Amino acid sequence: MADNETIDGVPVTEAQIEAWAAEAERGYDVDALKKRGRGRPGRGAAASQVIALRLTPEEVAALDARAAREHKTRSELIREAVAALDA
Template sequence: MTTRTTKAGRTLTDADLDAIADEVESTEYDVEALKTRRRGRPAMGSGPADVVPVRIDPELKAAIEDRAEADHTTTSEIIRAALREFLDVA
């Protein structure tokens, strides 16, 4: 008898595995949709994004955080928007 344990700690017996296999075999999956499904964060531009560490003074950081809170967004999005506007990049 084969037993497997899930990440949650549940032990699956042969009967459990057979039931799962039967369910998978009886369900029609859109294989192409499953292949194209991406994991992780959505792409932000034409390619993978880079992390760019930047030092900022406490007053500027506080202003960014205040604006992010007021706009109900993240500090990263505020910084990206400011850079796009400053550099005139879409």
């Protein structure tokens, strides 16, 4: 393992790896794991589609600034803009 491996910025130690291995060897409650669900929650009855969008650094900065002002995510602002196309 590389010395600089991290998870969410926290270094992964050999002790942590040993603890994970021991946990795996004891086994997991599969039913409990299945109840957690997979992925992000749905936004409607049909599956949502992920769309890649290329923006310039200036566009990203403007989007982030507005999102911060309005206490929203980038995705929320983009969805609102798309919804406004029908209005």
